[in-house]
Amino acid sequence: MKILIVSDTHGQEKNLEEVLEKESPIDALIHLGDLEGGEDFINTHVSCPAYLVSGNNDFFCSLPREREITLGNNKVLLTHGHYYYVSLGVEELRRQAASRDYQVVMFGHTHKPYFETKDGVTILNPGSLSYPRQEGRRPSYMIMEIDEKGEAHYSQKYL
Secondary structure, three states, X not given: OEEEEEOOOOOOOHHHHHHHHHHOOOOEEEEOOOOOOOHHHHHHHOOOOEEEOOOOOOOOOOOOOEEEXXXXXXXXXXXXXXXXXXHHOOHHHHXXXXXXXXXXXXXXXXXXXXXXXXXXXXXXXXXXXXXOOOOOOOOXXXXXXXXXXXOEEEEEEEO
């Protein structure tokens, strides 16, 4: 199973369209917020399941603040992250993962790629496809692949 993970597109769909073409076929799409109306684009361009959450710039939308899904052997929390103070670090996300029995937490908001597995919990941020803030400022996303045993493998990718 191949899952495309993106965040912080902010209504700029050109790079998302490029990534969808490049990574096709995918089995699922995860968007971690700040779509700013990009739900319509995703609904018309993606035929696989799409799991979307709202971000701090998604005003007047009906997307949930966070979602819990299962991918392979993993209970996964999807959040934009601003309610967990991710600009200051991932400590609160790690506490939530431990108390709520998540194996994976995915977040956005910072526009910087992040990946760490510690104490059995993977915390990741694919970065931003539209307004990257990391050194080099390359638009970024992640691919999560679930193998036959239900185990997850991750790849950080750049345009």
